[in-house]
Amino acid sequence: MFLAVGMVKNRFRVGLMFSTTGPYSIVADSMLNGALLALEEMNHSGGEVSFDPVVVDPGGSLQNYSLRSAELLKSGVRHVIGCYTSSSRKEVIPCFEKYDGLLWYPSHYEGFESSTNVIYTGAAPNQHILPLIDHLVTNFGPHAFCIGSNYIWAWENNRILRETIMAQGGSVLAERYLAIGDTELDQMIDAILDARPSFVFSSLIGVSAYLFFRKFRAACLSRGIDQPNQIPVASCNLSEPELAEIGEDAVDGHLSSSVYFSSLQNSCNKAFVANYAERFPDRPLTSADAEASYIAAKLLGAAVSDARTDEVGAVKVAVAGRWFEAPQGHVMIDPATMHSYLTPRIGRSKRGATFDVIMEEKTPIPPDPYLVRSGPRYGAPSSREHLWVAS
């Protein structure tokens, strides 16, 4: 699909694969909208290329992710912006490798991956969890209670937190997991209140997370505990549209580590927020997920335009090392890892479903998906290894 000389505009089909139905539909909806907004902006910009979005909804089913990916790629689509959970991304990568398509993955994730068929525009672990741990230990204390949805995102985040916090002399009092979509939270909340940690680190996603915030706040209130200050909940996957789902009674005082918040005060973000709200009046709140999709689509557009083709190899060459002025600030694709330079921030939620930014890096941070520069050489010792008796 090369551009013909003299043609004013060439159209390319782009797959948008998000589970806008299912247990994490709120986030997926934001991601879809971010990508749609970017494609529409490019289509109306008068450039040489334009894009036809091909939207598919796997409905949160892993099997559907493989099927939909294969259908898209077999139909001639070469680029798909999509996936939220790591399990869905892992499910589709073999398909992208088989058909030599390119997945633009617009979500923060746990790292330890660098597929040649994926461009990662979300945050790597050195850009989300490591800054958050420093902030939590410094401001609230070294004893964590980890909760999460039972899949790789929570398992790995909790591992990184456990190793980092133990190296600093702290501890993880307990780890508890729920199936995605599970809402049986009472035992988990009782266990947290019994343990009285310095903070709760939550990797719950979707409906489990929203209900947890409501029930935990209510349980703390009934015991006279000032939850945001005495047992704050911190997360690397809490965004503005999700704050709206939590509801006004329990929305404030939660900590989120993210590279983007809708409250950022720069002209690019102001335009993004305004355009997004105008385009999607039913769900007007921007989020890190929406912005990551927006970045992915914009970078894809720029790379196709530069390469004058949507051929995967040429697009990868064109996008590597490319800077982009995003709503969060400067963003660049690292040629070595095809992950993004992003700016870590920590926000504290407040009423109105927004965040106050309470910490931010001065410049974009290079991605370190394998924690080569940021992680320890050795894993945490097994809890069984306390004493070795020599005889």
Added chain:
Amino acid sequence: MAPRIVQNFRGGRAVIFAPDGGIIDVLDTTLHKLGISVERQRIPEGQSIVAMPALHVETDIIFVDGDLDVTACLNGHLTVLRSVPIIGLVGIETPGRLKALMNLGASALLRKPVHSGAIYTALFLGINAFMARRDLECRLEEHQRRRSRRRIVVKAIIILMQQGGLDDEEAYAQLRRDSMRARRSLEDYCEDYVNCRSTTTLDQSPTRIIAGP
């Protein structure tokens, strides 16, 4: 205590015994992403032995292409190869090729064509399985060494029983206590005791009978 799990390979060096070519080029790229430098070893055609660079036990990892005669060529370096982790590159899945890699000491395998998503896993398994195996070998060696010196301990027990009027349990406990007090292994302590180079806390007389020649 079992060795701690290595999960960050920054600062390592991969020494690769394989022909140049696209089939494993992804290996170089991914190893660099993981903070590992790469050194390709040339394999001259028809040579029966290949040159082996000086190996650094703490940082080096060897990759060997099992499809080549290189496994046979490397047999001359078995002793030095035992000191570092080896990861086999497998193309032809025959018992003969796999056995050759196993005999070299490969503790993990990577299927050719090499897939970038499999490299971290192979390194993790290869390095940690190697360390666990080396730890077990050291422990086994230590146990064998101690077992071979058991006769010395028995001699010391008998001497102490004869001289101190103790039963065997008491004599053994006494020797063990004294060896710990001296911060020495039981075997070393008993050897000195038998050779009259040390005394137990029970010994009253300097005229102890010297055992042995």
